[in-house]
Amino acid sequence: MNMKTVSNVSKQSPLQHKQGAMRLLYRYRWYYLMMLPGIIYYIIYHYIPMSGLIIAFKDYNLSKGIFGSEWVGFDNFKTIFASPEFFRILRNTLVISVYRILFNMLPDILLALLLNEIRLLWFKRVIQTITYGPYFLSWVIVYGLAVAFLAQESGIINYYIRELGGAPINFLASNEYFRPIIILTDIWKNTGFGAIIYLAALATINNELYEAAAIDGANRWRLMWHVTLPGLRDVFILLLILRIGHIMDAGFEQIYIFLNARVYESGDIIDTWVFRRGLEELEFSVAIATNLFKSVIGFVLVIGANKLSKKFGGSGIW
Incomplete structure (x- = not known):
């Protein structure tokens, strides 16, 4: 009986955690909404440009572009x-x-x-x-x-x-x-x-x-x-x-x-x-x-x- 209860609780706990997370997300939705412009800014101007780091491993040529330039490793x-x-x-x-x-x-x-x-x-x-x-x-x-x-x-x-x-x-x-x-x-x-x-x-x-x-x-x-x-x-x-x-x-x-x-x-x-x-x-x-x-x-x-x-x-x- 006790083992079955423990088993049922363990099976339901991931769902319960998910539901709890969703409730918290909904409860603080306006705070997350206010965070959204800052998150978008960092994604556009800080994280997406990081893809340009591949230039460090290439012989970059302006006419060929990033992906067309020759790979030279280190x-x-x-x-x-x-x-x-x-x-x-x-x-x-x-x-x-x-x-x-x-x-x-x-x-x-x-x-x-x-x-x-x-x-x-x-x-x-x-x-x-x-x-x-x-x-x-x-x-x-x-x-x-x-x-x-x-x-x-x-x-x-x-x-x-x-x-x-x-x-x-x-x-x-x-x-x-x-x-x-x-x-x-x-x-x-x-x-x-x-x-x-x-x-x-x-x-x-x-x-x-x-x-x-x-x-x-x-x-x-x-x-x-x-x-x-x-x-x-x-x-x-x-x-x-x-x-x-x-x-x-x-x-x-x-x-x-x-x-x-x-x-x-x-x-x-x-x-x-x-x-x-x-x-x-x-x-x-x-x-x-x-x-x-x-x-x-x-x-x-x-x-x-x-x-x-x-x-x-x-x-x-x-």
Whole structure:
């Protein structure tokens, strides 16, 4: 009797699960309907174009098209790795990306903590507006400002160097200064936006934690150390994982605008090299193969960083 009941339940459970899923689908139908435009967008503009990755394994010819071009297997990848420039651009990409992670995340947190401690609301809004404003400037405008300050002949900094009796420095065409300029301009432009993300995280911290710590005698520094910073941990880890996933990018738009032939040794990255090979030299197959290589490395890094985050007590992405 009991065995038959168990058997009947096991036979009916898939149908029951299906009916339950249909009820949930109908119950939340309007939410799914609102999701539909976003899903369609990603299918059309992100997933369907992925079929073009087949170009990485072909000798792509514009006149023959994707499917008419000759299949060459991994020859394009061999061309990439055999290029005398590959290890230089790989090194530059990794170094600049690591610099971005090390030096760009700390200012975001510091600015958010400082804004969080300001009690005058009008002053807080003014500072936040000033620091957030550069985020809306294009990199072309930022480069123009950099030229105004750093140009060898007309730059403000070189003007004072000459006034003090020194020789002008060509900052924008020097391998020694290129990476610091990239990092500093990126900090100036994006710190305000990064701080907003942390401010949103700070708003979710329970005020009762601050009150309990204050009752125990904690001062403002102790409150920040024992309540505020732990409240930012999960957001920091999430942003760190996302940055690690993009470690092979290094910021194409900024690098391309600041780059010139004299700083290729320290500033030429994978994306700028792909741009020249793909669009200027029309080697589409090599360019697509390079981007596929980047995507695979980024995917592996995100999976690895997410697992490490969970192993050491973080929340991870999923």
